[in-house]
Amino acid sequence: MNQDSTIVPVSWIPGLRPRKILLAVMPYEGEVRDKVTDKFYKNSAVKYMPLGVLSIAACIPPSYEVKVLDAASRGLTLEETIEEIEAFEPDILGLSVVTYRAWSMVQILNRCTAPVKVVGGPHATKSSAYILEQGADAVFIDDAEVTFPKWLADGCPKGVFDGGQADLNNLPMPARKLLNKEDYYIEKNDDLLFDVGRLRLPLFTSKGCPFSCIYCDVQQKTFNFKSPERVGDEFEDLIEYGATSIHILDDAFNIRKSRVVDISRELASRGIDIDWSARGTVEVREEVIAELAAAGCKRLHVGIECLDDTLLQTLKKSQRVKHVEKFADHCAKHGIDILGYFILGAPGETEEYRQKLPGVIADLNIRIPYFNILSPLAETPYYSQLLSEGKFERDHWDDFCREPVKDFIMPDVRPDEERAMLEATIKEYVAYFKRRDLHVFAA
Known part of the structure; x- marks a missing residue:
């Protein structure tokens, strides 16, 4: 843990009890313009409760006194978000930030009047120094369920606090x-x-992914479960x-066979009967698919990416x-639908491949295909590779993190x-699968 020696006294708001904490998720307004996913897949029905913030709360x-403000899911503008923050008059304002929404973070840090402002979330991992310069008093890296309460008890010192990976089994249920x-x-x-009924809610059974796919911005490579x-x-x-x-x-639900089997059997033994799904990787072990199906799993959301x-x-x-083919066969046999993520625009991809892809997906009985375009996202190996090859004249993501701009x-x-061709191809794919009555669910 690195921290500044400057300590904000516990009595920094004289006579005010209880102290008020507001934890906020950034609004969509002003976020980085997405060149990865077609708007068809950004279904307005898909809203996820912010589990990281709720776990800390x-x-x-x-x-x-604690309040959680999920500005993104509620569709709030920046002005509406600031108004709600100011109306609550928090003594401590905590912002959960992804890099795509760094601009709104800076606006809120600069415009809100809370005496103490802190930042956590994925954006904090590599941008903590910039965030302190942009107005935060403290920055929390990795899991903050232990470090944030300790920080409160220590009098809210300034600096950067790295919580590492918390023991997930010992944390209370998200609030x-x-x-x-x-x-x-x-x-x-x-x-x-x-x-899936009226209320579809997310759950994390693990964090992190040990794989090294070049397009992925998952930063935690230690599998914590x-x-x-x-x-x-x-x-x-x-x-x-x-x-x-x-x-x-x-990030990768089914990394460990024994764990997935044990979870499936635990759910079955409790008689749990609810529609459920999981996000993971291509699974070739039929016994795992069979156990998931027996436990009631209806869908597996997996990054297939290319065929x-x-x-x-x-x-x-x-x-x-061959692994994808085996996975598809197992799922078809045991009645589990596949939501398959696919990437277009990888180096070496041919027009012939793109023309054949929808038919191959349909032949594999992948009922819910979801298409993205390969792009140099922040903090991905792909971006680092392009940078090292001189494909960019400057580090654009570093520039953005240092001085975020609206709608970057x-x-x-x-x-x-080529970009226009890839975007047009995805629209053709969407139309093709709609004609087959295989509507895509934005997940």
Whole structure:
């Protein structure tokens, strides 16, 4: 832990008890312009409760009054977000930030009047020095469930605090009741493939992914996970809260066979009966798929990315086409739908490959394809590779993190015509799968 020696006294607001803490998720307004995902996949019905913020909130001592503001899910503008923050008059303002929304973070740090302002979330990992310069008193890196309460007890010192990976089994349940669950109700529309009821809620059973796919910006490479018993407890907690569907939002749910099997058996032994799904990797072990199906898993959301071995190797994916084929066969046999993420625009991709891809996906019975364009996202190996090869004349992401601008557009290494072709191809894919009545669900 690195920290400045300057200590803000505990009595920094004389006579005010209890002290008020507001934890906020940044609004969408002004975020980096997405050149990765077609707007068709950004379904307005998909809203995820901010589990990281809610987990930290659950660890704050009850002597504090705590409010959570999910500006993104509520669709608030920057002005509306600031108005709500100021109306609450927090003594401590905590901002959860992803790099795409760094501009709104700076606006809130500069315009809100809270005496102490802190920042955490993925953006903090490599930009802590910039964030301090931009107005934060403290920055929290990695898990803050332990470091944030300790920071409060220590008198709110200034500096950077690295919590590493917390013991997920010993944390309280996320404080979901601090939010209005009606803000997360699903408003059905024609682009939803399946009916999961009124309230689909996320759950993390693990954090981190050990793989090295070049396009991915997951920064935690240590796989940190909850026990099957803890997962079962959280399922029951969500069901009691009113969930009609549960989505396991892990970076890589099925890394460990024994763990997935144990979780599946734990859920089955408790008689848990709810629509649920998980985000993970291509799974070739039929016994794992069978156990998931027996436990009620309805869908697996996986990064397939390409159906060409050379392209998979370029992206540094560990699987090959034969593994995808086996995975698809197992899921079809055991009644689990596949939501498959695919990437267009990888180096070496041909027009012939793009023309054949929809048919190959349909033949594999991948019912829910989801297409993205390969882009140099911040803090990805792909961006670092392009930078080292001299494809960019300057480090654009570093420039942005140092001085965030509204609606930033990351320069593309592709000619405009190629970008337009890829975007048009995805629209053709969407139309193709719609004609087959295979509506894509934005996940």
